[in-house]
């Protein structure tokens with residue numbers, strides 16, 4: 283064969299013991315389920331922020347840099363918090379915001395809505411979500427929407443940097459047993475998601491100052507997903523369905539003979 287020899291530390295899936303293949307398969311199945319839930323969460327927390335149904339780059343811009351013409355309260359009520367109250371009550375709140383945030387109207391009509399629909403969670407006991415008890419607290423979220431605040435971004439960044447690194451380390455380690463040629467392409471697919479993770483996270487901050495970076499967030503996220511899907515499918519296929527090439531068969535026979 284004209285191909286370069288296999289690296290002596292490289293083992294194909296089909297040379298691995300059953301227990302390892304089972305472990306890899308179980309891990310990949312659970313990771314894929316996790317990925318699906320992450321996508322659902324992404325959709326649920328960003329879709330509709332711009333007032334249009336579905337997820338768009340505009341929604342991403344609003345999430346990170348704010349909508350400039352809307353308030354944080356309004357974006358949340360059109361997006362992730364939309365299911366917390368009937369449309370008629372949401373419209374009443376929008377009317378109050380656009381009507382100049384009048385305190386008397388708040389006490390009479392708006393505060394009871396917050397008490398009934400929002401305070402179960404937004405009573406100030408969770409420091410990561412806005413406190414919606416009383417006029418002054420509500421006023422803070424009813425200011426012009428500046429997008430996610432930096433502290434929240436820092437918190438989510440470290441979670442993503444650690445979490446995604448684990449996910450891609452595990453997935454790539456499993457994928458390293460796949461037979462993919464040329465070798466540089468395989469290495470590129472392994473390295474690529476790590477570049478995307480960093481690009482994605484830095485773009486969150488950059489979108490705050492320059493909105494077109496929202497496209498980098500979307501493209502980096504898409505490429506990351508594509509790499510995950512590719513590694514997943516190739517690994518599963520080669521683990522269970524692929525006919526091992528003669529190279530592995532000959533090598534396995536040789537190892538058995540030595541062992």
Ligand code: HEC
Pocket residue numbers: 327354355357358359362363366367396399400401402403404410411412414423430
């Ligand atoms: C079941 C609990 C729960 C209820 C009820 C609830 N929220 Fe939230 N809210 C959350 C959580 C959790 C977050 C943070 C996660 C997120 O942004 O999706 C949040 C975030 C927010 C934010 C901040 C969004 C941002 O962009 O940072 C606003 C504003 C908000 N909620 C308003 C409301 C209003 C108004 C109501 C009532 C109509 C309400 N919420 C009802 C749980 C709740």
